[in-house]
Amino acid sequence: MCCTFAEKLEEVLLKEVIYLMQKDFVLEWRQKYAFNGMLLYVGSTVFICYLSFSLRFGGLEVPVWNALYWIILLFTAVNAIAKGFAQESRGRLLYYYSVVSPQGVILAKMIYNAALMLVLSLLCFTFYAVVIGNPVQDVGMFLVTIVLGAVGFATSLTMISGIAAKAANTGTLMAVLSFPVMVPMLLMLMKMSKNAIDGLDPSVSLDEALVLLAINMIVVTVSYILFPYLWRS
Amino acid sequence: MKLSWWKWLTIVLLLYTVIMGMLSEVPRLAILNETIRNLYFHVPMWFGMILILLVSVVYSIKYLRNPLTRNDIIAYESAKVGILFGVLGIITGMEWARFTWGEFWSNDPKQNASAIGLLIYFAYLILRGSFQDHQQRARISAVYNIFAFAALIPLLFILPRMTDSLHPGNGGNPGFNSYDLDSRLRAVFYPAVIGWTLLGVWVVHLRTRLEVLKQRFYENA
Numbered sequence: 412m413c414c415t416f417a418e419k420l421e422e423v424l425l426k427e428v429i430y431l432m433q434k435d436f437v438l439e440w441r442q443k444y445a446f447n448g449m450l451l452y453v454g455s456t457v458f459i460c461y462l463s464f465s466l467r468f469g470g471l472e473v474p475v476w477n478a479l480y481w482i483i484l485l486f487t488a489v490n491a492i493a494k495g496f497a498q499e500s501r502g503r504l505l506y507y508y509s510v511v512s513p514q515g516v517i518l519a520k521m522i523y524n525a526a527l528m529l530v531l532s533l534l535c536f537t538f539y540a541v542v543i544g545n546p547v548q549d550v551g552m553f554l555v556t557i558v559l560g561a562v563g564f565a566t567s568l569t570m571i572s573g574i575a576a577k578a579a580n581t582g583t584l585m586a587v588l589s590f591p592v593m594v595p596m597l598l599m600l601m602k603m604s605k606n607a608i609d610g611l612d613p614s615v616s617l618d619e620a621l622v623l624l625a626i627n628m629i630v631v632t633v634s635y636i637l638f639p640y641l642w643r644s
Numbered sequence: 645m646k647l648s649w650w651k652w653l654t655i656v657l658l659l660y661t662v663i664m665g666m667l668s669e670v671p672r673l674a675i676l677n678e679t680i681r682n683l684y685f686h687v688p689m690w691f692g693m694i695l696i697l698l699v700s701v702v703y704s705i706k707y708l709r710n711p712l713t714r715n716d717i718i719a720y721e722s723a724k725v726g727i728l729f730g731v732l733g734i735i736t737g738m739e740w741a742r743f744t745w746g747e748f749w750s751n752d753p754k755q756n757a758s759a760i761g762l763l764i765y766f767a768y769l770i771l772r773g774s775f776q777d778h779q780q781r782a783r784i785s786a787v788y789n790i791f792a793f794a795a796l797i798p799l800l801f802i803l804p805r806m807t808d809s810l811h812p813g814n815g816g817n818p819g820f821n822s823y824d825l826d827s828r829l830r831a832v833f834y835p836a837v838i839g840w841t842l843l844g845v846w847v848v849h850l851r852t853r854l855e856v857l858k859q860r861f862y863e864n865a
Contacts, residue, residue, distance in 0.1 A: 570791060577784050578774040587770055588788065591763035592795040595803055626798050633794040637787045640708045 427515030428522070431507075435523040445498075446527075449491050453535045456483050461542050473546050477605050480539055481560070481597060484532050485590075488564040491531060492524050493585045495569060496576035508642065517569065517638040521631065524565035532561045548610030556604045556616075559623045563596045566627055570634040573641050599623050654846055657839030664832045671829070682740045684832050688840040689733030690758075694800075696844045697726040697765075701793045704786035714856060716782035719789060720772065721851040725844050727765045734758055754811040757799050764792045 439446055460479055464471060471479070499507075507516060536557060540547075547553045568589055575584040603619045665684035703719035737755065738748045749755060771788055775781035 567795070574771070574784055574788050574791075577780065578771065579776075580774055584771060584774060587767045591760050591767060592792060594760045595795070595798045598803065622798065622802055625802070626795075629794050629797065633791055637708075637790060640783060641787045643783070 424512065424515055424518075427511045428519045431511065431515055431519030432523050435519065439527075445494065449487065449531060450534065452490060453483070453487050453531060454538055456486070457535065457539050457542055464543075471543060471546075473608055474605070476543065476546055477601055477608060479543075480536070481601055481604070483539070484535060484560065484564070485593065485597065487531055487535065488528055488568055489585055489589055491527060492565065492568040492572050493575065493581065495520055495524060495572045513639040513642040514635055516642070517573070517634055520573075521566050521569045521634070524569050525562045528561035528565045529558065532557050547608050549607045549613075552607035552613050552616065553604055555620075556600060556607055559603070559620065559627075560596075560600045563600070563623055563627050563630075564593070566634065567593055567596065567630045570630070570638065570641075573638065577641070596623065596626055599626075650842060651846060654839055654842040657835045658843060661832060661836040661839050665836065668832060669828055679740055679743050680829070682736060683829060684836040686733060686736040686740060687833070688837045689729050689736060691837045692841040692844045693726050693729035693733060695841050696722050696729060696848065697793065697796075699845075699848070700726060701790055704789040707782060707786045708790075711779070711783065713778075713782070713859060714852070716786065717855045717859075718848065718852050719786060721855065722844075722848045723765060723768055723789065725847050725851075727762065727769075728847075729840075729844060730758065730762050730765070734762070752811060753803065757803060760799060761796055764796060768792060 460483065533554075536553075571589045571592065572585060575581045575588060578584050599619045599622055603616045603623075606616045606619075661684055665681055670678070670680050700719045700722040703715045703722065707715040707719060734755075737758070741750060741752075741755070742748050745752075768785060768788060772781055772785045775784065
């Protein structure tokens, strides 16, 4: 006997997660319009900000630049991840229900959403920096913040989108349920990215980074435990 | 009228809190002056809110393990009473801040955190409203309740320790040690916490009985 039962179970779960993620990426590739739609959403939001702050003369002040970036990202995340569960048809969900474990589904969705958010937020940063200007002094640290932010947004919004998809008015509920839950994360992220923009030493942001990781752990664990109950309906 | 012992205890403790809270000697401190009496009314609201929301989460967990309508009703009613305590806590806090900090709302981290905490539970009420099916409503709102409470933990216990605030007892510890040392305050404060929390439990108890009876009535009607 090489493996215990728990190890076997883990192996099965890992396989499920990989399969489900592959399926999500393939689906995304086949429905490129949805992804392109998200890109256009990011692009036009940035451009609207550019126009409405009439930035042709002089840039934005640093705190405003920072806040605006994260708010754009927050709305993008809510819109991008809301479709995660809503796009799955009833029949397909029923099919998953009979073949894979719920833990596999939620983990795969989280990882997939994190990847999606990572791409979107990096593109958003690039476009934002080009159009509005780039005051960031410590780009490496800013990228680390973006990675933490993308993963954090993805994990907490995945569970919320699962909840909201079950209810009648998904769009409103998604925003209402997720904003208060995400505020602690957003505050930490803004502080961290402000430090990165000002070029402070990375050790200053260590506290924030640890809290963000802790919040992520809480969210992932709770989602992992709760999702099976959500799925049963 | 026959009341069980803890209801009498609630009445006695609250009478004691109100009378002693208004009349007893308090330490004379600069700026705070008589507003220190708010310790007996404002702080117990938050204690009560946390405890009653904890009850709500516990019954949500219970519902997921054992889907009885009663568990769902208790979770819902205690969430509502928790919100009531939270609103009262914010109002008493704002009134106090008006006299000590000069403004009702001065963008203090504690004020913001409590407002966000309330938003989470308002969202819970909205979520409950958007389901037709009873069982689905009960289960999914239980899931959100637990999830939101877990998300509330960093908001209540980690962030306040990382930011500066005008709120008493700040700078590393969001407690109230500097006042707590005074035994005269303590003699009223602890009974006040127990009394207000028991009052909350009483309200939940009554509302739950009413809802259970209503359910039974509709089932038989």
